[in-house]
Amino acid sequence: xxxxxxxxxxxxxxxxxxxxxxxxxxxxxxxxxxxxxxxxxxxxxxxxxxxxxxxxxxxxxxxxxxxxxxxxxxxxxxxxxxxxxxxxxxxxxxxxxxxxxxxxxxxxxxxxxxxxxxxxxxxxxxxxxxxxxxxxxxxxxxxxxxxxxxxxxxxxxxxxxxxxxxxxxxxxxxxxxxxxxxxxxxxx
Numbered sequence: 001x002x003x004x005x006x007x008x009x010x011x012x013x014x015x016x017x018x019x020x021x022x023x024x025x026x027x028x029x030x031x032x033x034x035x036x037x038x039x040x041x042x043x044x045x046x047x048x049x050x051x052x053x054x055x056x057x058x059x060x061x062x063x064x065x066x067x068x069x070x071x072x073x074x075x076x077x078x079x080x081x082x083x084x085x086x087x088x089x090x091x092x093x094x095x096x097x098x099x100x101x102x103x104x105x106x107x108x109x110x111x112x113x114x115x116x117x118x119x120x121x122x123x124x125x126x127x128x129x130x131x132x133x134x135x136x137x138x139x140x141x142x143x144x145x146x147x148x149x150x151x152x153x154x155x156x157x158x159x160x161x162x163x164x165x166x167x168x169x170x171x172x173x174x175x176x177x178x179x180x181x182x183x184x185x186x187x188x
Contacts, residue, residue, distance in 0.1 A: 022137075023183070029133050030179040036126040037172040043119050044165045050106075050113045051158045064159045068149060070094050072170040081178040086138055088175045092131035095171070097146030098164045099124035104148075105157040123168060134175075 048055045055061055070091035077084050103120045110116060135141050151157045 040169040081181045102161040
């Protein structure tokens with residue numbers, strides 16, 4: 001129960017002020033995304049280094065198709081930054097459940113990797129805050145709780161965890177680009 005209280009408190013610290021105007025909310029959300037992106041970039045490498053071979057080798061990490069895992073396909077994105085941000089919101093909501101599962105898997109696969117577990121939990125918390133603030137910016141504050149995906153084998157759990165970390169980073173990069181477009185449009 002104490003962890004939930006600390007998580008809720010941190011998520012509250014990462015929330016944007018309610019009285020912010022639209023332009024300021026966009027700027028604050030972008031800063032929040034930039035900080036999360038910086039952490040997520042390190043998370044991908046940290047995650048791989050803790051999984052053992054073939055993940056920790058310098059070769060290309062293995063991948064699998066994971067059902068319901070958000071993927072940023074730049075060729076399939078709509079042209080409107082508002083529509084892309086709406087898709088990003090859906091992805092951030094989904095990643096909340098994925099991160100919860102990855103944390104559970106890593107607790108059994110790599111219980112001594114406290115720094116990795118802490119980084120994954122921080123990413124989950126940032127994901128919660130970004131989805132909340134992005135939902136507020138888009139006027140979409142009513143959404144269902146994320147489901148926690150299940151993956152059967154340890155190998156697939158490791159692959160899924162890698163894909164979650166990598167795809168989360170890709171989502172943050174795209175979200176930052178879209179917020180920069182909105183900020184530039186609203187400052188004209």
